[in-house]
Amino acid sequence: MTNKEFTVASLFSGAGGLDLGFEWEGFNILWASDLNKDATDSYTRNFGRPAHQCDISDLSPADIPNADVIIGGPPCQSFSLVGQRKQDDPRGKLVFEFLRIVQEKQPRAFVMENVPGIAASTINGRRLPDVLVEKFSELGYFVEKFQLHALDYLVPQRRKRLVLVGCMTSRPVKPDGAEFAQECYQVSRDAFALGAKAALNDLGACVAKGMRATYKSVKPSTFARIMRRAGLDSVSLHECPRMSSTDMQIVQHIPPGGNYQDIPDSISTGRMMKFKETGGRTTTYGRLHPEQPSYTINTYFRRPNVGCNFHYAEPRLITPREAMRLQSMPDHWELVFSSQDARNALIGNAVPPLMGHAIAWSVGKSLAAPRQDNNQRMPLQLELLGSV
Secondary structure (H helix, E strand, O other): OOOOHHHEEEEEOOOOHHHHHHHOOOEEEEEEOOHHHHHHHHHHHOOOOEEEOOOOHOOHHHHHHOOOEEEEEEHHHHHOOOOOOOOOOHHHHHHHHHHHHHHHOOOHHHHHHHHHHHHEEEEOOEEEHHHHHHHHHOOOOOEEEEEEEEEOOOOOEOOOOEEEEEEOOOOOOOOHHHHHHHHHOOHHHHOOOHHHHHHHEEEEEOOOOOOOOOEEEOOOHHHHHHHHHOOOOOOOOOOOOOOOOOHHHHHHHHHOOOOHOOOOHOOOOHHHHHHHHOOOOOOOEEEEOOOOEEEOOOOOOOOOOOOOOOOOOOOEEEHHHHHHHOOOOOOOOOOOOOOOHHHHHHHHHOOOHHHHHHHHHHHHHHHHHOOOOOOOOOOOOOHHHOOO
16 A cells, blocks of 8 residues: 555644644545644644544544544643643543544554653553553554654754554554655755754744735745745744843843853843752753754743743744744644634644654555564453553
8 A cells, every 4th residue: 555545533633733744745634633623723724624623532433434543642731841740630641542542443553642751650650651552562553662853854943752653564663864854855864954044044024913924035945945835925923022121131142042041140030040040941041043953842932931932143032933933834834723822832732744744654664564473462342441
C-alpha cells in the first residue's frame, strides 16, 4: 500500500498540527475530534472537512470510522514541566481514554504524543509511559517510545516531545532527521538554517489588529519557502502586540540572546531581582537570537516573563504569526478563536507540523515494512482497562 491508501482517525486534534504532518505525507484523514470548539472550528476551516466537537469519554467504537492509524495528543497540562502534576487531575486520565479507543478499534498503528514531563507521572509506583507501553504491547502492538526534538526535523524551535508509536506488523523506528530532510524536502539538515532570523525575516512589518501583513522584499530562507504557499502575498495574525510601558523600557536593555540578567537593577522589578539572586530561568524576559532557534513556544508568548518572547531585532514581543512560524505552522493556516488566550493556546499546544510530518513519514515506513513475528497475545476485550 502507498501512504495515500492508509487512513487516519485523529483524537485530541487541536488545531491540526499532527494531522497536517500526516496529510503532507499523503495519509487520508477520515475523521478528527476535539473537545475545544475553537480547535474544531480552526480545523474545519483549514482542512475543509469537519472536526467533531466531543468528549472522548463519550465516544463509542461506532462513532469512529475504522482507520489504519489512530493519532492524538491527550492534553498535556497535567504533565507539563512548568505546572504541578496533580494525581487527581482528570486531564491525566485522558491518556487511558486514548488507550481505550485503540483497544476497541485495533488500528494497524497508533501515535500518541505528549510532553516529556509525562514520564514523571506514575501509576502504582511505575512511570506512566512504561505502563502505557506494557498495555499497548498486551494488545499485540510492537511499541516504542521516542523523545523527539523538533530541531531534528527542520523546526526552528527547541521543543521536545515524547511519542509512543505502535504498529501491529513491525517495530517502529525513530524518524531519522537527516534522512527525513533529504527524502521529503531535498535539503541537507546540517546545512538548514534554523535561527530565528531565517524563520522570521521575510515577514514584513507587523500591522494593526485585524489587518493582513505583506511579505518583506528579501529572499526567503529555505524554511520560509516551505512555510509560504505559492500565490500568497499577505498573512493574517502578524499583528503588533500590546506592551506595557515597563516592557517597552526593559526590552531596550536586552541584547539578542539575552534575558533578565541584562536589565539594569535600577529598573528591575522585585521579581526580576529575585531571579537575579537565585539564578536559572534563562528564558525569562528572554530575547530571540537571530542565529539561534527559539526556545519552546508555549501558550504565553504574548508575555515577556514566561519565555523567550522578545523579537531579536525589533523592540517588541513576537506576533502570533511569528509564533506560528516558529511552530512550523504554514502561512496560509488560519485560526478561529474566541479570545487571545484561546488563540495562543491553539498555537502553543500544537504539534509542529514538520515534526508531525517526520512522525508520519516514519509510520508509513513501518506500515510498509515486512511483517515481523510478534508472539504477544491479544487480550480479551476490556481486560486492559480493568487492570489499570
